[in-house]
Amino acid sequence: xxxxxxxxxxxxxxxxxxxxxxxxxxxxxxxxxxxxxxxxxxxxxxxxxxxxxxxxxxxx
Numbered sequence: 001x002x003x004x005x006x007x008x009x010x011x012x013x014x015x016x017x018x019x020x021x022x023x024x025x026x027x028x029x030x031x032x033x034x035x036x037x038x039x040x041x042x043x044x045x046x047x048x049x050x051x052x053x054x055x056x057x058x059x060x
Contacts, residue, residue: 005029006042013047013054020047
């Protein structure tokens with residue numbers, strides 16, 4: 001179940017969401033800190049770092 005939520009979070013980030021709390025809420029997590037912990041465990045990068053990476057790719 002968390003895998004689906006993390007995939008959804010990645011989609012939201014790709015769509016331009018920049019607030020970790022908004023992304024966590026819209027992905028079904030009630031606690032942004034818990035979301036960040038699960039995201040980092042799954043993706044090997046923090047949500048904020050992923051947001052910056054995606055934004056940098058889109059700016060190219």
